[in-house]
Structures are given as structure tokens and as C-alpha cells.
Amino acid sequence: xxxxxHLTKVYPNGTVALKDLSFEVPDGEFLVIIGLxxxxxxxxxxxxxxxxxxxxxxxxxxxxxxxxxxxxxLRHIRRQIGMIFQHFNLVKRSSVMTNVLSGRLGYxxxxxxxxxxxxxxxxxxxxxxxxRVGIADKVHSRADALxxxxxxxxxxxxxxxxxxxxxxxxxxxxxxxxVLAHSIMQYIEKLNEEDNVSVICSLHYLDLIQxxxxxxxxxxxxxxxxxxxxxxxxxxxxxxxxGEEAQDMRATALV
Amino acid sequence: MKEKTSRSRLVSIFLSxxxxxxxxxxQKKYRAAIAIFLAVATSIAVVxxxxxxxxxxxPALIWLWNIWDASSLPGGKNAVLPILLWxxxxxxxxxxxxxxxxxxxxxxxxxxxxxxxxxxxLDFTQxxxxxxxxxxxxxxxxxxxxxxxxxxxxxxxxxxVEPCATVNQTITVKGEGFWPNTPxxxxxxxxxxxxxxxxxxxxxxxxxxxxxxxxxPYVHSTAPDPxxxxxxxxxxxxxxxxxxxxxxxxxxxxxxGIYETLALAFLSTIxxxxxxxxxxxxxxxxxxxxxxxxxxxxLVTRTIxxxxxxxxxxxxxxxxxxIVGLGxxxxxxxxxxxxxAALGKLYSEVIEGIDSGPIDAVKATGxxxxxxxxxxxxxxxxxxxxxxxIYRWDINIRSSTIIGFVGGGGIGFxxxxxxxxxxxxxxxxxxxxxxxxxxxxxxxxxxIRERLV
Numbered sequence: 001x002x003x004x005x006h007l008t009k010v011y012p013n014g015t016v017a018l019k020d021l022s023f024e025v026p027d028g029e030f031l032v033i034i035g036l037x038x039x040x041x042x043x044x045x046x047x048x049x050x051x052x053x054x055x056x057x058x059x060x061x062x063x064x065x066x067x068x069x070x071x072x073x074l075r076h077i078r079r080q081i082g083m084i085f086q087h088f089n090l091v092k093r094s095s096v097m098t099n100v101l102s103g104r105l106g107y108x109x110x111x112x113x114x115x116x117x118x119x120x121x122x123x124x125x126x127x128x129x130x131x132r133v134g135i136a137d138k139v140h141s142r143a144d145a146l147x148x149x150x151x152x153x154x155x156x157x158x159x160x161x162x163x164x165x166x167x168x169x170x171x172x173x174x175x176x177x178x179v180l181a182h183s184i185m186q187y188i189e190k191l192n193e194e195d196n197v198s199v200i201c202s203l204h205y206l207d208l209i210q211x212x213x214x215x216x217x218x219x220x221x222x223x224x225x226x227x228x229x230x231x232x233x234x235x236x237x238x239x240x241x242x243g244e245e246a247q248d249m250r251a252t253a254l255v
Numbered sequence: 256m257k258e259k260t261s262r263s264r265l266v267s268i269f270l271s272x273x274x275x276x277x278x279x280x281x282q283k284k285y286r287a288a289i290a291i292f293l294a295v296a297t298s299i300a301v302v303x304x305x306x307x308x309x310x311x312x313x314p315a316l317i318w319l320w321n322i323w324d325a326s327s328l329p330g331g332k333n334a335v336l337p338i339l340l341w342x343x344x345x346x347x348x349x350x351x352x353x354x355x356x357x358x359x360x361x362x363x364x365x366x367x368x369x370x371x372x373x374x375x376x377l378d379f380t381q382x383x384x385x386x387x388x389x390x391x392x393x394x395x396x397x398x399x400x401x402x403x404x405x406x407x408x409x410x411x412x413x414x415x416v417e418p419c420a421t422v423n424q425t426i427t428v429k430g431e432g433f434w435p436n437t438p439x440x441x442x443x444x445x446x447x448x449x450x451x452x453x454x455x456x457x458x459x460x461x462x463x464x465x466x467x468x469x470x471x472p473y474v475h476s477t478a479p480d481p482x483x484x485x486x487x488x489x490x491x492x493x494x495x496x497x498x499x500x501x502x503x504x505x506x507x508x509x510x511x512g513i514y515e516t517l518a519l520a521f522l523s524t525i526x527x528x529x530x531x532x533x534x535x536x537x538x539x540x541x542x543x544x545x546x547x548x549x550x551x552x553x554l555v556t557r558t559i560x561x562x563x564x565x566x567x568x569x570x571x572x573x574x575x576x577x578i579v580g581l582g583x584x585x586x587x588x589x590x591x592x593x594x595x596a597a598l599g600k601l602y603s604e605v606i607e608g609i610d611s612g613p614i615d616a617v618k619a620t621g622x623x624x625x626x627x628x629x630x631x632x633x634x635x636x637x638x639x640x641x642x643x644x645i646y647r648w649d650i651n652i653r654s655s656t657i658i659g660f661v662g663g664g665g666i667g668f669x670x671x672x673x674x675x676x677x678x679x680x681x682x683x684x685x686x687x688x689x690x691x692x693x694x695x696x697x698x699x700x701x702x703i704r705e706r707l708v
Contacts, residue, residue: 079621089612106621
């Protein structure tokens, strides 16, 4: 159970990205965050694994205070929280294998892994993760030799290596075409259902929201303006969150 | 109304004639006023410093234009004319100051033709030869009991018929056991080893050599007191080709110099690159501007790198020649220092340009700081670092060829001596060797860099 209480983030330049935000994510839930670019979705996800330090408020996971964690304790928490990025954030010049293995770094001895040593069973685990997302044949390719959809699957395999309790997906399909978007969302859904991993995912497309979300939180200018079931989001609500000029955006509308 | 306008115009003209730009100033044309004043002031200053009054015509013309301009205010005139006049002043005097002299190129063509044609006769190899040599010692001037000038070494006998040598008298040098019918060099070595006289003869069919030789006063030129008897040496030497070629003396020095230069460039690049890496991280804005302490370190590092980079490595070399003495070592230190500054700056720019996405991703897996550096930073910077380092090696080879001019070792050291000694064949040989080596390494470094980036 992830608990976010009165979370506020003010950037040094004065921008208020999140304002007094509170919500809970029960174990195994698929929560979708919606909102315009700049509404605070990325900031929220990055506060949860502390890539960004919140200004005020408290985040706890299973009773452990993430916001107060430091050093080894923080790394310990981070390794239980996988993250999937819009731009995949792979190390382009490294092999797929190395990219996937890097997901395991939080579990490994800092110095031997810094020297490039990975135990045999970790390589096995990496291969299994790659097989699960269907890229086992790309083990030795360089990450930038892969297509966008394949790169995002490498990103998912990297997350799998963490054996996470929670996955943060920051617009995971925003730089993919509609067909690939569904395929990637299905992999995330599978993790959610088969491994009982909680997912917090930011999305833009109404059809993806209604297809994958269990619950939806809408953000506008850092404030929670909606919390409820995907079926409650009608066109009016969508316009309220996204503003008047919002179109009915459907990922599959182009197909 | 009209009267007022013409009166203010007259005031402008009067003020501009008095002080260039003043008329424009009171008409609130500030930029024009400043430009006109500076143009007149700088051109007068330059002409005054140069000291040839004829050039005052140009500032005077600009002054006149300024009055004309003031007369047409508030509109003003097109400024092309004064700009052209000012440029004429700047380039005209500039050309004379740099002693721009195309005639010199033609007038000295005879001398330059000799030099250039010598440079094309490369002195890199020579035919392989074998030698047959003999010698005898001889006293000059004579004492009461001179040692007998007769010596046999390896079956070759050299002797002088007279017991000792007196200046301006004839001695008879004879040799036995040489190759028959072969050109033979006979030369006189003074007591400190200098060549005082030489002569060419030819051996007869039996391998005997004979020479009637007048002893020149020059044999005593290095003696502190020419009346004190000293031991000199007469050498007889034959050489003949045995087929094949070998490096000439110059060729040998060129090879040694090139080798030294390459070693110097290689070592200073590697050492410089290793030292530059930490500087690169310290001078990277994105890593260092997080808090005031690291920002201060960043600013200091950047400033030091910028200052050191602006000092030519030749100048650094001169300082280190004074400290550690002549040779490749001061050259190496100088090029290393320059490499650290140049690469440190370039490395920091590479680090500033890396993608923060992978860093976030690896951090998010719970990786420690060294793991993040190893898996997210290093893979991103290594190829570019390597390419920059190889490019720097290229530059260092070129600068280490001339670092020898100030005593920094390598081919440049030899080249400088040959230029001073006017041995233009050797100079040409060194030029060609440097060009060949630089072109070859350029080619390979370009190929490697292509594959890296």
C-alpha cells in the first residue's frame, strides 16, 4: 500500500508543481494519472521514487517513510519501485543485456558490479525477463539499434529485474505509435495481473485510460481535480481536466 | 520657424567643426556622435603614432565629412564614405607597419632557389660501404727526441718518412696494405680531434699509398702555445660500396628525432588525458552547479583551464627548459600541460551534453553513485572522450615537431640545428619525414574517430 499525504513540490524558480496532494494506492491496483503536460504528473511519479525531493508532505510504502529515507535505505526502497520512461532512457551505446542487467544493480555488490561483474544467475534472470517481453533474440544488439517498441520492452525488462512491488510508468506510450501503445500497455497490464505489482501510470489517450485503468486521478496545475473510476470520465470531465480546446483523443483513432 | 531651423543647423555645423560629433550630439544622435568622434580620434592617434604627416589627409577627410553630415541634420548622411576612409587608414598603415613587401619575394629568388633545390635533394640514405683505415701519430713541432711516426694496425701500416713535422715543410706520408687502385682520404687530426688538413690520393696496384704534404700552420690553430711539441695523428682511410643502402647520418638523426617526437606526443597525450578527466568532471556545469561550494570549484577550474589553454605550449616549454634543462622532457611537460587544459575543457563539454535520462533510469533502480557513473555516465562519454583524445594526439604530434625549436627535444631540435647550420638537404629531409608521419597518423586517427562517433 502506497500512501501519499499532503504532497507539495515547489521548484527553486517558484513553480508550484504539486499542491497538497493526497491519495492511496492499494496493492495490485492499476492507477492512471491524467492531466495536461505540466500538470505535475511527472513530478508526482518522480517524487515517489525520490528522483525529485518533495518540498512538503509524506509518502509511505507499507509503512516505510520514503520521504525521510537517505543513502542505503533510499536505494533499498528504490529497488522495489520500477520506473518506465516516455523516452525509454536506455543507455544507447550499451548492449540490451547490459541495459537489462542495470535494473539489478540495487541488489548487487556496488564495487564488483562497478567493475562489470555480474553473477551467472543474474544473467539467467535477465534472459528470462527478456524472454517474457519477447526480445530474447536481441541480447547482444546495441540498445539504439532497436525500434521504439523494442526499446520500451527493454525498459520493461530492466524494471522486471528489480522484482518491483510498484511500477511507475511516466507516459510509457507517448512516443510510440497507437498499435505499439496497446502492445506495451498489455505487457504492463500483464505484470500488474500476474505478479500483483501495483502500477501508477500517466496516460493521455482516453481509450487507453478506459481500457487499462482501475482507477483514475486527474491533475490540473498540481491540484487533484478528479479521482474515480474510468467509467466516470465522460467527455465533459475530460474537457474539464484538459481544458476547452481538448479533442477526444484516442490512441487508436489513427488506425 | 524656418529661421530657427537654419540657426540650429549653423550651430551644429560650428560645433562639429570644433569637435567631431558634437553637432550630432546636441541633435540627440548619440550613436552617430560617438562613432564619429571615435573614428576621428582613433585615426588621428594612429597617424600620430605612425609619424608620417601625409596620412593626416584621411582623418581630415573624415572630419570634413562630419561637418557635411552636421549640415544635413537631423537626417544625416550615408556613413559608407567615412567607414571606407577609416579602413583605408587602418589597412594602409597596417600594411606598412608589417613591412608588407612583395618585392623581397622576387629579389631573393636566386638565394631561395639554391636553398629550395638543396631541400629537394633528400639526405636520408646512402650506399652501404666498408672501410679500411690506418693511422700514425706524429709530433709537431719537433722536439729533440720525437717518437717514431710508424704504426701497423690490422695489417695496415701508415708511416711518415720524416721523424716529425715542422710547419711549412714537406713530409712524406706512406701507407701499405690498402685496397689497390682505390680513392683514399688522408687527413690530419690535431690533438683535440679536429680535422686540420685533408687530401685525396689513389692507392697503386700493390695497395700502397704515398703523399707529399706541406704542413699547414693551421695544424697548430688550437694549440695554446705553438712552440710546445704535441702529438698529432695522420689518418688514412678508404671506403668502397658493397651494395645495398643504409641510413645516412642525417637519416639516422631524422629517425631518432621522429621516434622521440612520436614518443613525446604519445606520452604527453596519455598523461594529459588522464589528468584531464577529473578536471573535465570538475568543470562540467551540469554536475557542479548544485550547491555554492561545488559551483565555486567549477568556476575556479573553468578559469584555470581557460587561462592555461590560452598559453601556447612553446612558451610553457621555454619555462620548463629553464627549469629541467634541454631535451624531450621539458617538451613533454609543456605539451602535457596544454593537453590537460584543452582536453579538460572539451571533456567538460561532453559531460554537459550527456542525456540525463539514463542517469535517472539507473538511479531509479536503486543503484549507488559509482554504479550510476559506471552504467549511465561512462558509456555515454567514453566514445567521445576517446575520439577527442585521438584528435588531441594528432595536434600534439604537430606541436611536438616544433617544440624542439626551443630545446624541447624531438625532430624539431635537429631541424632547428640544421636550419642554423644551413644544412638545407637535412632540413628538406626532416620536412619530408614530418609530413609523411603526420599524414599517415592523420589518416589513421581520422579512420578511428569515424568509427567511434
